[in-house]
Amino acid sequence: MINRIQTVLFYILLVGIWHGLYQLAxxxxxxxxxxxGVFSTFRQGLADxxxxxxxxTSMGRVVKGYLIALALGLPLGxxxxxxxxxxxxxxxLISGLQPLPSIxxxxxxxxxxxxxxxxIIFIILIGATFSITTATEAGIRxxxxxxxxxxxxMGTKGWRIYTDVLxxxxxxxxxxxxxxxxxxxxxxxxxGELLSSGVGLGQVLMVGRDLNDMSMVISVMIIIAVLGQLxxxxxxxxxxxxxxKRWGLDRA
Amino acid sequence: MLRIEGVSKSFSTDNGSTCTLDNIDLTIEKGDFISxxxxxxxxxSTLLNIVAGLEKACSGxxxxxxxxxxxxxxxxxxxxxxxxLFPWLKVIDNVEYGMKVAGLPKRERREKAFxxxxxxxxxxxxxxxxxxxxxxxxxRVALARALAMDSDIxxxxxxxxxxxxxxxxxxxxxxxxxxxxxxxxxxFITHNVEEAVLLADRVVVMTANPGKVKKxxxxxxxxxxxxxxxxxxxxxxxxxxxxxxxxxxxxRAEFDSDWSPKSDTFLPTPERNIGNGI
Numbered sequence: 001m002i003n004r005i006q007t008v009l010f011y012i013l014l015v016g017i018w019h020g021l022y023q024l025a026x027x028x029x030x031x032x033x034x035x036x037g038v039f040s041t042f043r044q045g046l047a048d049x050x051x052x053x054x055x056x057t058s059m060g061r062v063v064k065g066y067l068i069a070l071a072l073g074l075p076l077g078x079x080x081x082x083x084x085x086x087x088x089x090x091x092x093l094i095s096g097l098q099p100l101p102s103i104x105x106x107x108x109x110x111x112x113x114x115x116x117x118x119x120i121i122f123i124i125l126i127g128a129t130f131s132i133t134t135a136t137e138a139g140i141r142x143x144x145x146x147x148x149x150x151x152x153x154m155g156t157k158g159w160r161i162y163t164d165v166l167x168x169x170x171x172x173x174x175x176x177x178x179x180x181x182x183x184x185x186x187x188x189x190x191x192g193e194l195l196s197s198g199v200g201l202g203q204v205l206m207v208g209r210d211l212n213d214m215s216m217v218i219s220v221m222i223i224i225a226v227l228g229q230l231x232x233x234x235x236x237x238x239x240x241x242x243x244x245k246r247w248g249l250d251r252a
Numbered sequence: 253m254l255r256i257e258g259v260s261k262s263f264s265t266d267n268g269s270t271c272t273l274d275n276i277d278l279t280i281e282k283g284d285f286i287s288x289x290x291x292x293x294x295x296x297s298t299l300l301n302i303v304a305g306l307e308k309a310c311s312g313x314x315x316x317x318x319x320x321x322x323x324x325x326x327x328x329x330x331x332x333x334x335x336x337l338f339p340w341l342k343v344i345d346n347v348e349y350g351m352k353v354a355g356l357p358k359r360e361r362r363e364k365a366f367x368x369x370x371x372x373x374x375x376x377x378x379x380x381x382x383x384x385x386x387x388x389x390x391x392r393v394a395l396a397r398a399l400a401m402d403s404d405i406x407x408x409x410x411x412x413x414x415x416x417x418x419x420x421x422x423x424x425x426x427x428x429x430x431x432x433x434x435x436x437x438x439x440f441i442t443h444n445v446e447e448a449v450l451l452a453d454r455v456v457v458m459t460a461n462p463g464k465v466k467k468x469x470x471x472x473x474x475x476x477x478x479x480x481x482x483x484x485x486x487x488x489x490x491x492x493x494x495x496x497x498x499x500x501x502x503x504r505a506e507f508d509s510d511w512s513p514k515s516d517t518f519l520p521t522p523e524r525n526i527g528n529g530i
Contacts, residue, residue, distance in 0.1 A: 149306055150336040154350035154401060155326035164353070168340045247339045248383020 033215040041215035042222075050204060051223060058200040059227075061117065062189045065124025069181060073129040074174070077136025078162065091137070094130055102127035102188035106195055120192035120200075127188035128181035135177020139170025172243055179236040186228045201227075253437060254280040254303070254405065258312035261298055272298050274462035275312070280439065282404070285431055287440045287452035289495060291502040295463030296441045297409055303439065304330045304407050316405070326350060329401040333410045335390035337382040343393050344369065344378040350401045368396040371430060388419035395423075399430065408440045412447065421479065424450060428476055445495065449488050450477050457494045460502045467494050 015035050022034040033041075045051040080091040102123045109119040143166055151165045167174075193202025201224055208216030244250050256278040262271045272295040280286055288296045301307040303314055305324035314321045316328070324330075329350070337346045347365040356364075369375045372392040382390055391411060398406055412420045428451065431438060442448050448455045455469040469491055473483055 146332060146334060146336045147338065149324070150330070150332065151349075151353075152306065152324040153304055153326070153328065153330040153407075154397075155353045160353070164349075165338070168338070171340065246381055248381065 030212050030214055038215045038218050042219045045219060053199050054201045054204045058189060061120055062124055062185050065121040066128055066185050069125050069128035069132055073132030074136055077133040078140060081137040081140035094133055098130050102184065103191035106192060115196060123192050124185045124188045127184035131181035131184055132177050136170065136174050139173025140166050143169040172247060175240050175243055182232060182236055253282040253317060255315040259302060259309045259314060260311045261309050271462035274464050276465060280437060282437055283435050285438045285452045287442060287448035287455045288458060289442060289445055289448045289455060290458030291460045291499045293502060294458040294460035296458060300407050300409050300439060300441055304328050326354060326401050327403050328405045328407055329398045329403045330407045331394050331398045331411045333413050335394040337390055337393055339382050343380050346393060347397045347400050364400055368400045372396045372426060388415050391415060404437055406436045406438045410441050427451065445488050445491050449484055449491060450479060455491055457491060459498050
């Protein structure tokens with residue numbers, strides 16, 4: 001409880017300082033809006049539906065991209081972890097491409113796919129898949145060999161060793177990878193939307209800049225930050241906590 | 253029932269190759285309780301893994317009921333030194349796992365799992381996760397899981413080595429009881445000679461590098477056996493005598509080359525005896 005109070009008081013203080021600075025009129029109005037100005041823009045954006053459309057468009061894109069990344073990344077990770085051929089070929093390609101930030105893929109994807117939704121989903125895909133693949137591969141490689149041996153002595157054969165033992169055993173690692181992939185996906189989404197036109201959050205952000213509407217810019221930034229954090233907290237952290245509790249990984 | 257014929261295995265590492273098993277011949281009848289003892293590195297675990305089908309011998313073969321063993325299977329279930337319970341499953345699901353692989357229907361699995369959990373006295377923890385149990389409890393669950401496979405042969409690789417002595421005594425009694433009721437064939441690896449003599453019909457003493465069968469002791473003590481029994485202590489000392497030579501050989505190889513059991517250990521010798529028995 002005391003933690004919550006401290007956090008809330010801190011934010012109130014920050015807003016207070018912000019308002020104070022605004023009153024001092026050091027910078028021109030259009031560069032440094034007041035908190036109240038931002039708040040009213042916020043309300044406006046909600047009322048006329050801009051923000052609602054922006055959020056649903058962006059979320060739609062990132063969810064699509066993320067789910068495809070999961071569907072691709074998990075099996076890829078399994079193959080790389082288990083087949084030497086795969087590791088030397090596809091695996092080395094993936095680790096080679098990993099340092100390339102998602103945004104660098106945008107020119108290629110726009111030229112190939114065109115200036116549309118698919119291009120953005122493509123770069124979200126690239127960003128997220130690699131994280132999931134790497135985490136899955138590491139997870140599977142780090143499963144203690146005794147689990148597979150125990151399962152074999154109980155009659156588990158063939159692909160069942162993957163479904164019954166290796167995949168469940170690598171779940172904590174996979175979830176960490178999923179959290180990371182979400183962070184990458186969100187950033188890739190923003191990169192893609194900032195550099196294209198449309199009605200997503202990044203695009204509304206750029207519109208704000210074009211119109212010199214600082215309040216709009218700040219409002220959208222707040223939405224982007226809060227949304228990303230919210231999903232991280234509500235979905236991924238919860239998932240991670242539940243798995244770690246069940247496994248007893250966080251014993252005090 | 254189980255015949256180990258001329259099994260050999262050597263491992264080669266950067267430091268040269270070791271002859272871990274050298275032409276092992278052993279016959280095990282149905283319902284036998286055999287214990288393998290020997291210094292560390294004598295290949296006991298390797299032999300068990302070969303019988304289990306988890307490793308392959310370089311030469312020789314293992315026959316079970318006349319058929320050669322090629323792979324691991326539910327007819328030779330293993331209980332390891334670390335319980336190896338799946339941390340993502342509850343205790344009851346862990347015990348059920350083997351039956352699930354075998355395709356038994358859900359209700360029957362549940363019943364049998366509870367039956368075996370009751371045998372190890374852990375029904376109260378059926379819905380717990382492995383991390384909530386102590387080491388001894390986990391080993392008991394691993395025992396229940398192995399028993400639930402209903403295999404003819406049970407292979408145990410130093411299963412009680414990581415437990416404290418009280419838990420170990422309890423498990424000794426439980427194991428003897430279980431062996432009596434189920435009449436399984438058990439191969440039990442340990443480096444604890446007392447444990448071996450307490451539990452087994454025959455104790456096989458193995459040598460290290462090369463790994464051979466040195467001597468087989470037939471333990472003719474009456475059951476149920478008791479650790480405090482004087483006759484047991486006598487048999488134990490006989491086995492230890494056999495074993496001592498091997499242990500010293502291994503120690504000499506592992507310690508520095510100028511180590512000697514006589515000069516480098518603090519043993520009570522007549523000269524150092526400053527007044528015992530006055």
